[in-house]
Amino acid sequence: MIEAPARAYQYGFLDEYAKKEIRRQTLKAVAIPGYQVPYASREMPLARGFGTGGLQITLSLLGPGDTFKVIDQGADDSVNAVNLRKFIVEACPDVSLTTRAEDATIIQTRHRVPEVGMSPGQILVLQVPYPDPLVVVEPNEAKRKQMHGEGDYARLLVKLYEDLVNFGEITISHRYPTRIHGHYVIDPSPIPRHDVPRLHMADALFLFGAGREKRIYAVPPFTRAEPLAFEDVPFRVEHFFDDTGARRPCARCGSRESFLDEFLDSYGRKQFGCSDSDYCARRQESRR
Amino acid sequence: MKPILDVRNLRKTFGDGCEQCGRLTGAAAATNRCPACGTIVAVRGASFTLRHGEILGVMGESGSGKSSLVRMLYFDEAPVSGSAVFDDKGTPVEMFALNAAQQRRLRNTRFGMVYQNAHMGLNFGISAGGNIAERLLLNEQAHYEKIRERARYLLERTGIAAARMDESPHRFSGGMQQRVQIARALATDPPLLLLDEVTTGLDVSVQARILDLILELQEALGLSMVVVTHDMGVIRQLATRTLVMKNGEVVEQGLTDQILEDPQHAYTQQLVSAAL
Numbered sequence: 211m212i213e214a215p216a217r218a219y220q221y222g223f224l225d226e227y228a229k230k231e232i233r234r235q236t237l238k239a240v241a242i243p244g245y246q247v248p249y250a251s252r253e254m255p256l257a258r259g260f261g262t263g264g265l266q267i268t269l270s271l272l273g274p275g276d277t278f279k280v281i282d283q284g285a286d287d288s289v290n291a292v293n294l295r296k297f298i299v300e301a302c303p304d305v306s307l308t309t310r311a312e313d314a315t316i317i318q319t320r321h322r323v324p325e326v327g328m329s330p331g332q333i334l335v336l337q338v339p340y341p342d343p344l345v346v347v348e349p350n351e352a353k354r355k356q357m358h359g360e361g362d363y364a365r366l367l368v369k370l371y372e373d374l375v376n377f378g379e380i381t382i383s384h385r386y387p388t389r390i391h392g393h394y395v396i397d398p399s400p401i402p403r404h405d406v407p408r409l410h411m412a413d414a415l416f417l418f419g420a421g422r423e424k425r426i427y428a429v430p431p432f433t434r435a436e437p438l439a440f441e442d443v444p445f446r447v448e449h450f451f452d453d454t455g456a457r458r459p460c461a462r463c464g465s466r467e468s469f470l471d472e473f474l475d476s477y478g479r480k481q482f483g484c485s486d487s488d489y490c491a492r493r494q495e496s497r498r
Numbered sequence: 499m500k501p502i503l504d505v506r507n508l509r510k511t512f513g514d515g516c517e518q519c520g521r522l523t524g525a526a527a528a529t530n531r532c533p534a535c536g537t538i539v540a541v542r543g544a545s546f547t548l549r550h551g552e553i554l555g556v557m558g559e560s561g562s563g564k565s566s567l568v569r570m571l572y573f574d575e576a577p578v579s580g581s582a583v584f585d586d587k588g589t590p591v592e593m594f595a596l597n598a599a600q601q602r603r604l605r606n607t608r609f610g611m612v613y614q615n616a617h618m619g620l621n622f623g624i625s626a627g628g629n630i631a632e633r634l635l636l637n638e639q640a641h642y643e644k645i646r647e648r649a650r651y652l653l654e655r656t657g658i659a660a661a662r663m664d665e666s667p668h669r670f671s672g673g674m675q676q677r678v679q680i681a682r683a684l685a686t687d688p689p690l691l692l693l694d695e696v697t698t699g700l701d702v703s704v705q706a707r708i709l710d711l712i713l714e715l716q717e718a719l720g721l722s723m724v725v726v727t728h729d730m731g732v733i734r735q736l737a738t739r740t741l742v743m744k745n746g747e748v749v750e751q752g753l754t755d756q757i758l759e760d761p762q763h764a765y766t767q768q769l770v771s772a773a774l
């Protein structure tokens with residue numbers, strides 16, 4: 211997926227002009243929370259759909275003194291994450307790498323916000339496959355733009371209404387449409403509902419990059435991020451209850467707060483464990 | 499009292515137009531297509547008023563510009579020129595001077611539209627109740643149970659068992675689909691309804707019951723309506739006043755009784771005698 215890096219990468223792979231252009235669009239995105247800013251997405255040495263949008267933001271920001279972490283499906287050691295890390299080592303030789311979320315200045319992620327949360331000064335760069343939450347209800351892009359401009363999201367709420375009618379609950383598990391600063395609704399990328407409240411009035415900056423769709427958007431610190439819901443049917447996160455109605459713990463570290471994934475243990479039994487592997491490993495260590 | 503709608507010289511064309519369009523189209527020219535430049539003059543300067551609580555009939559043959567007229571009033575199409583002043587609870591609103599968001603607000607809260615083709619007026623991908631919910635959600639109503647309650651009420655009001663509210667309009671008959679459209683149009687208690695061929699294509703008995711419903715709603719809710727039809731029977735039964743269109747031109751308008759008894763324009767005379 212990633213070619214062997216040529217000897218002489220430009221620092222940060224992209225030329226200075228490209229990085230400046232991406233930073234400028236990123237600043238615009240920060241200035242208009244939730245607004246999808248178009249930008250000139252560059253060719254990257256990995257296939258679109260593998261996080262080129264996030265990577266371009268990351269490369270435009272990384273510099274000497276930064277500490278970087280990659281999360282893919284909650285893990286630091288998946289193939290994608292490893293490849294991305296290798297690429298950063300080549301492209302930005304003086305950047306230190308870490309798996310500890312709290313030590314990173316910039317974290318690029320797919321699917322998760324770190325379980326430990328984000329602190330002031332940190333930046334989380336999220337990889338976005340589909341930036342426009344309205345695409346499910348309106349195929350015409352010009353009309354979608356107008357709907358965003360007017361803050362017209364009634365048809366997304368109709369979808370929630372239909373969900374409640376058909377299933378008795380809102381079934382959206384990932385990419386939950388979320389209203390930023392009381393106006394623009396964003397697709398928060400494929401993070402689970404569990405992570406959505408972490409965008410709300412957060413300490414850190416969240417940047418969203420869609421390479422294929424050529425869009426950047428942002429949730430700045432201390433900005434409202436409100437999942438769409440009804441007054442009498444509030445948004446809720448995954449509950450992970452077992453049959454008795456008790457909150458399942460992580461089978462590995464015992465956490466009852468984390469987002470859980472299913473896995474099969476060595477006896478082939480279904481178990482639940484933290485999706486954030488770094489969080490889980492460190493909890494296991496401290497329990498030893 | 500001011501009329502609820504005061505329309506002046508409303509004009510709609512498809513094409514670039516030329517100097518001769520005016521002379522070469524219209525009822526006298528017997529075409530709405532300019533032979534010089536090919537432009538369609540769909541509505542060439544329509545003027546009329548609609549009084550509060552009144553039903554105005556718009557009739558004319560196919561292609562005469564009836565739908566184009568109401569589509570402009572519902573902001574589906576922008577006019578080339580002309581004005582329409584809507585009396586919004588005592589405040590005169592120049593409809594075509596509004597920005598897109600203001601037009602959307604008017605459309606969602608003050609107007610209701612029933613389209614000839616139910617597929618234009620309803621989303622068949624969602625339930626009947628969802629179609630009504632959409633209009634309430636557009637109107638900042640965000641309480642699920644209250645939305646359900648209102649949809650239930652509106653469906654019952656228009657003659658559909660509330661038990662069927664979660665079904666897709668696909669599963670409804672043509673007459674029921676028109677009722678759902680009416681229920682949806684009524685969702686935000688708009689003072690003005692635009693009905694485009696609401697009974698066309700329905701069985702006579704189904705037609706009669708929908709016309710009864712419209713009259714009953716008008717009486718009970720004091721609604722003002724523009725009713726577009728090419729059916730003289732609908733005009734006779736519903737409209738206090740009537741406007742007759744031909745080739746994009748309003749050729750005659752007045753009290754329905756007078757028009758039916760003593761039509762002035764040759765085209766109206768022809769229509770009336772044909773319907774007898």
Ligand SMILES: Nc1ncnc2c1ncn2[C@@H]1O[C@H](COP(=O)(O)OP(=O)(O)OP(=O)(O)O)[C@@H](O)[C@H]1O
Pocket residue numbers: 512530538539540558559560561562563564565566567728
């Ligand atoms: N989008 C369009 N592009 C070009 N011409 C159009 C368009 N829409 C309507 N027209 C033309 O404008 C004229 C008026 O059409 P309109 O639909 O208003 O007629 P109508 O009176 O409603 O007819 P009907 O009784 O068949 O519904 C017709 O000649 C039609 O072909």
Ligand SMILES: [Mg+2]
Pocket residue numbers: 564565566614694695
């Ligand atoms: Mg028509």
Ligand SMILES: [Zn+2]
Pocket residue numbers: 460461462463464465468483484489490491493
């Ligand atoms: Zn764990």
Ligand SMILES: [Zn+2]
Pocket residue numbers: 515516517518519520532533534535536537
């Ligand atoms: Zn012409």
